[in-house]
Amino acid sequence: MADAVAVIGAGWAGCSAAVELARAGCKVTLFEAARTLGGRARAVEVQGRQLDNGQHILLGAYKESLRLMRAVGIDLRAAMLHLPLQMRYPKGSGGMDFVAPRLPAPLHLALALLRADGLAWADKLSLARFSSTARWMDWRLHNDCSVSELLERYGQTERLIELMWRPLCLAALNTPPERASAQVFLAVLRDSLGAARASSDMLLPRLDLSALFPLAAAALIESKGGTVRSGAKVAALAPDQGRWRLGDADTFDAVVIATAPPAAASLLEQAGAPGLAASLGHFEYEPITTCYLQYPPATRLALPFYALRDNAASGHWGQFVFDRGQLDATQGGLFSVVISASGAASELGREALAQAVAEQLAQVLGRPELARPDWVQVISEKRATFACTPGLARPANATGLAGLALAGDYTASDYPATIESAVRSGVAAARLLTAIGRKRK
Template identity: 45%
Template sequence: MSHPPPLRRLAVVGAGWAGLSAAVQATRAGAQVVLFDMAREAGGRARSTPQDGLDLDNGQHILIGAYRDTLALMRQVGVDVDQGFWRQPLALVSPDGSGLRLPGGPAVPAFVRGVLGWTELPWRARLALLTHAARWRLGGFRCPADWSVAHLCERLPRAAFDALIDPLCVAALNTPAREASALVLLTVLKEALFGPPGGADLLLPRRPLQALLPAPALTWLQSRGGVWRPGHRVQQLAPTDGGWQVDGEAFDAVVLACSATEAARLLAGPAPDWAATTAALAYQPIVTVWLRHPGLRWPQPMMAFPAQATPGLPAPAQFGFDLGQLGLAPDTFALVISGAAEWVDRGTEQTVHALRLQLRQAFSGRLPAWEDGKVSVLTVRTEKRATFACTPGLRRPSGQPLPGLAVAGDYVAGPFPATLEGAVRSGRLAIEGLLQA
């Protein structure tokens, strides 16, 4: 005798990457999914929007080979991952050609070979970096929950810290090292630098983010009976006998995959303690600046910018991307400022001015085509609540606050920072938890 699936009718509130992940997972399990989102487009904080004839992502995103759930989800909905990304082993290379380059192959030998070959770093710093990495690995990549990254690395030479740990910390956790959780960073290092071969590979989008998940996922869902309700901001969730009501409509279960702010609003009545924990989360901003320079081509699609001083101002951007080499936008470059609270306070004008000085210092005399006068600003986007502040001992809300209701999002309790992989994985875990219940 056949039995109906445990989730006959499921509401997913929020069509970001966590919500899309949950919706696909539930559809595969046999549920009929209704997907709500207050926006008109799916994708949440990682989607594309038009700008001067281009589809620019809402911030430049980097994926890595260790994003197993994200890549599997893309393949599930029909995305050709090999064609969708520019892939290479990890390379954090500055405009002067210096930096860490990892070879391919098994993770530990690749890391050792990469660090030993990092000739710009003093021998003492290279050996200390390898020694610290070995200790972290032998310790199971664990440390006290109240340690900051700065405390974890207090005996590491400053040269090694500035060249590798600090940029990895701000890129992965979007939180300055003095404030960032050492335990979460160690988890990232374990998954990326010391996981399966290829885990540290850089995957840079060759297509707008909309084409890499939100659009194909919606097509996949609708072709299998999923219902898409854009422009619908859910106003009320109410538990019933054996299920939930979403704005008065009956469902067997609900996945909340909206922002933490929206989730706290919706659960303020049904789960006040959970809502209070969620509302207490602090956030870190990211600023992305898109520039144009006709005829300019960088040495490689992604470059790391050291935190070097410029006259009167520190250097804002940590990473930059040549979108022309990625086939996205000719003569266009995206500069990313993570952990950008200081620059949000300074304002757009000062930020762009400091960025111009940073690029002049980085490229003048190194790229023959570089001319200050040819640089123009295409647009600046500030995401003030880009990620939660990933601080030591942070209390993050549970993903299963009430029977028949799960929460998916990069902010829910888990070992990872606020990344696309964290969001996608949380969507999968939300459905698995509902099915097990």
């Protein structure tokens, strides 16, 4: 296997690749252009506060993410709040209350559906038929289509689409249902509604996203004799007598490119893969906005998080609200509100959007005081994910060049742009290089 390996980019894909390579005995150098590790799922410091650049939910089905967290020493029980699969709206907001009990699958889903409040029998039968049909189809389509087309094809009710399918699609794919890939959506449902009970659990991080994995990954890499270089942008990559040269001096036996597509395309062009570089130019992107609202420390929600009914015409932009104080005792009174595919919401401007979100919470929760937060911060990731559209071509980890692999949540996968798809891609890239190294020896 390769002795010296460079990993360019310390997002979750790059950190995962670096950890796997270090554990396999490679001497790893991890490069990150930013000062903070984690890429698009990281901690940021804002006015002396440590916040995440976006609120995340993981699933129990994220096997590779959980495996690598354990490998770098993260205590999963302490690091995340484990909740059963649920879609719960505030009482009196016109939503529903759907909670899967802790029973073996598929009994947990059947009982959750039977007990669900806010759904008519027609809605429940519609969901049961869809779930049964999707299982029979093994969660696969012969030809991809939009999520909206899929839901119409299988007779899903308008209320079920509004309260269940649309928010799930936005949360998982960060793409509106009318443009989102039905096949990728089915893969997400397979590992949530269609999964074993533990796999369908929803995991809410108690640690900030950098501490949840990237920082521990860096510590493991260094403990194995590797190096982590933050604030070190790699702008040049070229073959050099059977090795790879980064910049003017450093050479490595192998390289993992784990940057976003535009930066990856530039490096691939220099490396001698112009066709692959050009193929990365077709991605479109969707933003995600997280609005943080600070109230007096004793302010709490009845649950750790709620789904919200978003309606642009009513000025209701929030889709989920999280009580951060129930996840981290040092963040009492801090709520985070997530807006996926947030392009239209962002046009309001930060101050207007924060006020609209605060007023939405006050109205739907029946608590007028929430319209007046003590402090607000709006964080938008303009290119949070690629738009997960039907039939989207995604590149493989292999580049066609010896000793050079690609990693990122945008590489070929049945998952959308999630933490798990990034981790899986990083692991696949690392294993590709270590397999090649073993063959050489």
